[in-house]
Amino acid sequence: MRLAIILAAVSLASPLLAAEPWELITSIGYEESEADGEWKVTKTIPDALRTQADSFTITGYYVPVEAQAYVSQFLIVPDPADCPFCGSNGYGPTLEVHVTTPMPDLAEASEVTVTGKLNFDESTETYRAVYLTDATLLGTN
Known part of the structure; x- marks a missing residue:
C-alpha cells in the first residue's frame, strides 16, 4: 500500500514520467x-x-x-497527416529511425512499433532533437 501511494505521488509530481512517447517528443522546447x-x-x-x-x-x-526493397533508415510520425513529404498539412513531429538489420520496405503510413536507443542531437544548427538508432521493428499493423 505504501508503495502505491509513493508511486501515485511521483506520477502526480512528474506528469512527464508517465507520458506517452510522442507527448515526450513534442514537449521538447x-x-x-x-x-x-x-x-x-x-x-x-x-x-x-x-x-x-x-x-x-x-x-x-x-x-x-x-x-x-530493404530499408535501414526511415521516419515515423504520430499521424499519417504529419508526413513531411505528403500533402500540405505542414510539418509535424517526426522521428528518424535507423534499424540494425535492413527490413523489407513497407507500405507508406503502415503503423509500426520500434524499439531502440534514443539519441539526442544537441547541435544548435538543426531542429532535429532526437533520433533512434540500434532499432528493431517489433510489429506492424
Missing part, C-alpha cells in the same frame, strides 16, 4: 536566436525523455525516405 548574423536553435529536452533513452519504444506511421 525550442528557442531560436540570432547574434552577429548567426542563427541558432537551443533545445530543451525533458529529463523524462532522457531517462528512457537506452530503451525507447514508440508506435507511429512509417514514412520511407528512399525507394528501396
Whole structure:
C-alpha cells in the first residue's frame, strides 16, 4: 500500500514520467536566436525523455525516405497527416529511425512499433532533437 501511494505521488509530481512517447517528443522546447548574423536553435529536452533513452519504444506511421526493397533508415510520425513529404498539412513531429538489420520496405503510413536507443542531437544548427538508432521493428499493423 505504501508503495502505491509513493508511486501515485511521483506520477502526480512528474506528469512527464508517465507520458506517452510522442507527448515526450513534442514537449521538447525550442528557442531560436540570432547574434552577429548567426542563427541558432537551443533545445530543451525533458529529463523524462532522457531517462528512457537506452530503451525507447514508440508506435507511429512509417514514412520511407528512399525507394528501396530493404530499408535501414526511415521516419515515423504520430499521424499519417504529419508526413513531411505528403500533402500540405505542414510539418509535424517526426522521428528518424535507423534499424540494425535492413527490413523489407513497407507500405507508406503502415503503423509500426520500434524499439531502440534514443539519441539526442544537441547541435544548435538543426531542429532535429532526437533520433533512434540500434532499432528493431517489433510489429506492424
